[in-house]
Amino acid sequence: MGVGDANAAGFIHGGTIMKLVDEAAGLAAIRHGHSRVVTAGVDRMTFLVPVNIGDLVTFRSRVNAVWRSSMEVGVRVEAENPRTGEIRHTNSAYLTMVALDADGRPTAVPPLETTSPDDERREREAQLRRRNRLAEREAVRADRAAKGEDYG
Template sequence: MNDPAPRAGPALVHWMGIADANAGGSVHGGTIMKLCDEAAGLVAIRHSHCRVVTAAVDRMTFLVPVYVGELVSFFAAVNAVWNTSMEVGVRVEAENPRTGEVRHTNSAYLTMVALDPDGRPARVPPLTASTPDAIRREGEAQVRRRNRLAERDTLRVAREVEATSEGGSRA
């Protein structure tokens, strides 16, 4: 799987404690998802200079478990920008602090929307993709967006057809 975010400094680092654990001794997936959302939000705020909200989680992939006692780093980057929204890719890595072993545990793609002071969507500054990796990530984000919008349109048409057929059969 391609990295959703470049390998710069992490947006967020969290030590996983007992409160993060499930009955099996690994960290709750929901904990990882929440921290991915926070990392994405931090990067989106820095890019847009606005308050942001999460509009969608396009994909959250769980590759291997994260365990209590590990340091988990969330590397995040803005992959693409549209009018008022942006896709942020997050790469999650867990580190065993005793051995130094680092594992890629999760990847996620989140769509964040910038908000003005009144809570309305705000225009996001453009993204300048200048490296081959950034250009690749932006292109892949555009594909995910096209797929998301196509799915939305397909479902909308299916609902309209269903509503029409139900309305016609009742008459």
């Protein structure tokens, strides 16, 4: 990461990391769905430690769960100090990506094949995050409806 990516304190802007996380998630989703994708949401973006100027940054992305046209993609960000070789886990994120057909409409994607206990754990946790998102959305709608407010 270079000086142009940093703030006055010498740390890489969170927005720069977020953009690269989105790109890494998109690539994993494209590879799985064999179609173009859009970002539908970011469930969580956790900043653990800063990324410094000069760090080599690695983004590891993988599809955690698949529904009809959407997928949860987890991204792990690691920064390496090239002088010392120290590697730090700096960020984690979960994004929902939606596959699109040639007309820009959501399209079905292949199911996810889980082949290891780690894959099964990732899918189980992704399903839990999805249930929590849907429950929260329904609770907000119900609260606004009870107060006569529009849900927009």
